[in-house]
Each structure stands twice: as structure tokens, then as C-alpha cells.
Amino acid sequence: MTKRAFFGLILSLFLTGCAGLPMMEAVSVKLIDFQPVSTGLFNQTYKLKLRLQNPLPTPLLFKGMSFSLDINGKQFAQGVSDKGWQVAGLGNTDIELNVESSVLRIIEQLHEMFNKSDKLSFDYKLLGKLHVTDSVNIPFETKEKFGL
Secondary structure, three states, X not given: OOXXXXXXXXXXXXXXXXXXXXXXXXXXXXXXXXXXEEEOOOEEEEEEEEEEEOOOOOOEEEOEEEEEEEEOOEEEEEEEEOOOEEEOOOOEEEEXXXXXXXXXXXXXXXXXXXXXXXXXXEEEEEEEEEEOOOOOEEEEEEEEEEEO
């Protein structure tokens, strides 16, 4: 068998195998609550409440999550969790996670908020991965603007 024929065989097996897989639609991850938990000299811990929304008709199981939270374009906090969740098909699940931020990041955020013209609003970006298996992740990114 020539190299070209072997490559063609491998390519056709790969494409045929992928044809049976469902198209993965984006899982929606939204920030629905943010509360301080503890304060230390160098770090602060916050509890985030997130809503996972599954647009697929079948349930999704996740082994964990890794993520970061940006506020006004700057990284504010980051976190990981090895908790598992199940999100029903075409359903929502609310989860709570702890994140950590340094006091320096908080000072930077406060300085920026007081120096901008629109002091009563902020933008956030939640960026991360939902871990399905050790090697399969579903990335997500959510951007929103809040006005106070």
C-alpha cells in the first residue's frame, strides 16, 4: 500500500467516525451572584454563583471547571473546581464556586472605577473550560455589562 493510499484510508476512517458525533453547541455560563467570603492581608475569597445552561436535548455531565473573571478588561479572580455537575437536557443548573483575588487587583479595580466617567457600571468577562473528561473540555466565554 502506498503512502497516499494509507493516508486516504486513515482520513476516510476519521471523517466517517466523526460523522456520527453530535454537533456540540455552546454551553451558556452566566454570572448570577458575587459575594465576598473572607478577607486576608494578601488575598480575598469570593463566592460566585453561576448558571449553566444546556442547549442540547441530552444531559451533560461535567467533572469540573477552570475559569477566570475579568472586570473592566483586567483579570480580577481565577478559580478551579473538581466538583461534578449534571445539567439536564435543555435545562439549567446553578452552581456555587469560590474564587480568589489579590488585594492588589482589588485596589487596581477600585482606582479604575473611580477614574472612569461612568462610575456606576462595569463590564465583566467570564472565560474558562468545563471539563467533561480528562482530555475533553468545553470552552466558554461570557461578556456582559452591568449598570448600577
